[in-house]
Amino acid sequence: MSDLILVTGGAGTLGRSVAPVLLEAGYAVRLLDVRAIEDAPTGAETLIGDVRDPADVRSAMAGVTGEIHAAAWHGIHLGDHARDEFWDLNVRGTYHVYEAAAAAGVRAVVLSPRWACTATRAARPTVDRRSGSAKTCRGGPARSTASPR
Numbered sequence: 001m002s003d004l005i006l007v008t009g010g011a012g013t014l015g016r017s018v019a020p021v022l023l024e025a026g027y028a029v030r031l032l033d034v035r036a037i038e039d040a041p042t043g044a045e046t047l048i049g050d051v052r053d054p055a056d057v058r059s060a061m062a063g064v065t066g067e068i069h070a071a072a073w074h075g076i077h078l079g080d081h082a083r084d085e086f087w088d089l090n091v092r093g094t095y096h097v098y099e100a101a102a103a104a105g106v107r108a109v110v111l112s113p114r115w116a117c118t119a120t121r122a123a124r125p126t127v128d129r130r131s132g133s134a135k136t137c138r139g140g141p142a143r144s145t146a147s148p149r
Helices: 013-024 054-061 083-104 114-119
Strands: 004-008 028-033 045-048 066-069 108-111
Touching: 004 013, 004 054, 013 028, 013 066, 028 054, 054 083, 066 083, 083 108
Parallel strands: 004 028, 004 066, 028 045, 066 108
Antiparallel strands: none
């Protein structure tokens, strides 16, 4: 029996992209999303559920050995959702995923942190503490707007 990978946010761009790759690599795939997952790849199990609901996450996590957490509101959702909704999905939902993964003995969880940038104003660069280099939220080098001295 192959390892079962849960992909939260399975109907989103990342979820739809990673599922076929996982299936081709021989993993069993379970996709979870708050909406129906149209055109799911053949062989992927699909579930409707919400990472903001701990019971939905615990149920989806049953039998899982790895999890890719991609459920989140992003910049394109800024006009349609209140700040509290971003917090509930992106922060509280992530907490529920990690709690359920720990309780289920999941071996690995991968977080797609792109949403974190949206909630903290993506224009500001961050500093990678390991390398000391400035990074944008997209992971590339930050561009300085300061003029040279």
